[in-house]
Amino acid sequence: VGGTKISGGVVTRDGQIIARAQAATPREDGASVVAAISQLIDTLREAHPLVEAIGVGAAGMVDWPSGHIRWAPNNSYRRLPLRAVLAETTGLPTVVDNDANVAAWAETRVGAGAGHRHVVVVTVGTGVGAGVVIDNILLRGHTGIAAEVGHIQVDTNTSAHCGCGKTGCLEAMASGTALGRAAQAAAAADPTGTLAKLAGGASNITGETVTNAATTGDPTARCLFDQLGYWLGIGIANLVTLFDPELVILTGGLLTTGDLLLTPTRASYHHTVFAPSHRTLPPLLPAHLGTDAGLIGAGLLALDTLHSHHPALHATPTP
Numbered sequence: 001v002g003g004t005k006i007s008g009g010v011v012t013r014d015g016q017i018i019a020r021a022q023a024a025t026p027r028e029d030g031a032s033v034v035a036a037i038s039q040l041i042d043t044l045r046e047a048h049p050l051v052e053a054i055g056v057g058a059a060g061m062v063d064w065p066s067g068h069i070r071w072a073p074n075n076s077y078r079r080l081p082l083r084a085v086l087a088e089t090t091g092l093p094t095v096v097d098n099d100a101n102v103a104a105w106a107e108t109r110v111g112a113g114a115g116h117r118h119v120v121v122v123t124v125g126t127g128v129g130a131g132v133v134i135d136n137i138l139l140r141g142h143t144g145i146a147a148e149v150g151h152i153q154v155d156t157n158t159s160a161h162c163g164c165g166k167t168g169c170l171e172a173m174a175s176g177t178a179l180g181r182a183a184q185a186a187a188a189a190d191p192t193g194t195l196a197k198l199a200g201g202a203s204n205i206t207g208e209t210v211t212n213a214a215t216t217g218d219p220t221a222r223c224l225f226d227q228l229g230y231w232l233g234i235g236i237a238n239l240v241t242l243f244d245p246e247l248v249i250l251t252g253g254l255l256t257t258g259d260l261l262l263t264p265t266r267a268s269y270h271h272t273v274f275a276p277s278h279r280t281l282p283p284l285l286p287a288h289l290g291t292d293a294g295l296i297g298a299g300l301l302a303l304d305t306l307h308s309h310h311p312a313l314h315a316t317p318t319p
C-alpha cells in the first residue's frame with residue numbers, strides 16, 4: 001500500500017508472483033483504503049482459492065506484531081487496526097508491516113541478499129526508508145517502528161524541510177523530493193541552463209528532469225547527484241557503523257540512475273564509516289527485485305510467519 005497505488009498479488013513460497021491486481025489508493029480515509037484492499041484480496045482469492053495467508057506492506061508507522069498503523073505522512077489513514085480488520089474479514093492469518101520492512105525481507109530472502117543473514121536494505125524514492133535484517137530477523141524495535149533511517153538527522157545547519165515536520169533529516173537531503181527541490185533552486189539561478197530548458201521553466205523541474213539531464217552529461221545535474229550521493233552515503237555509513245551487515249542493498253525509484261547515484265554514494269559511505277581501513281567494508285549493491293520487492297516481501301513475510309507459528313498471527317491490536 002503506497003501513497004498513490006495499492007499493488008496486490010499471489011506469491012508462492014519461493015517468492016514467485018503468479019497473479020496480480022492493482023488499484024489507486026483512495027484519498028478519503030482509512031475505511032476507503034480497507035475497502036480497496038479487501039476488493040483486491042477477493043479478486044485474487046476467487047482465482048486462487050488455495051491462498052493461505054494475507055501479508056500487507058503499508059507506508060507509514062506500523063506497530064508490530066499488532067499491524068496497527070499509527071500514521072503515514074503521505075496517506076489518509078490514521079490509527080487504523082489494519083491487521084485485525086483484514087484477519088476478521090478474510091478469515092485468514094494476516095500480517096501487516098511497514099513497506100520498507102517487507103521490501104527488505106524480499107531482498108534478503110530471494111533478492112540481492114539471498115544466502116545472507118545480516119543485511120541492510122535502503123530505499124530511495126520519493127522518501128528514504130530502510131529495513132535491517134540481523135541474524136535473519138527483521139529489526140523492529142519495541143513497537144515496530146525501528147530503523148526509520150529517512151528521519152535520522154544528518155545536517156543540523158540546513159533549512160531543508162522534511163515531511164515529518166523537522167529539518168535536516170536524511171530524507172530532506174537525499175530523496176527524490178530533495179533532488180527536485182535542489183534542482184529547482186539550481187535552475188532558478190541559471191534560467192538558460194539545460195535543467196530549466198528541459199523542464200520548460202525552473203518550477204516544472206522534478207527528480208526525473210534531473211535524471212534526464214544528468215544522463216546527457218549536464219554538469220549541473222551531475223553535481224546535484226553528487227550532493228545527493230554525499231548525504232545518502234553518510235546515512236548508509238551510519239547504518240553500517242551501527243549494524244555491521246554483510247552487505248547493503250540499495251533499492252527504490254532513484255536507483256534506475258545506476259552509477260550516477262551509486263558512485264558518489266559509495267565514495268561518501270567509504271569516507272564516513274567507522275574505521276574503514278581496519279575492516280572489510282560491506283559492499284553496496286543494487287537490488288534485484290525492483291518495484292516487486294514490496295509485493296513479494298509481504299507475501300513471504302506472511303508465509304514465513306505462518307510456518308514459524310509466530311505469535312504475530314494471533315496478536316491483539318493495540319488500542
Ligand SMILES: [Zn+2]
Nearest residue numbers: 151162164169
Ligand atoms: Zn524527517
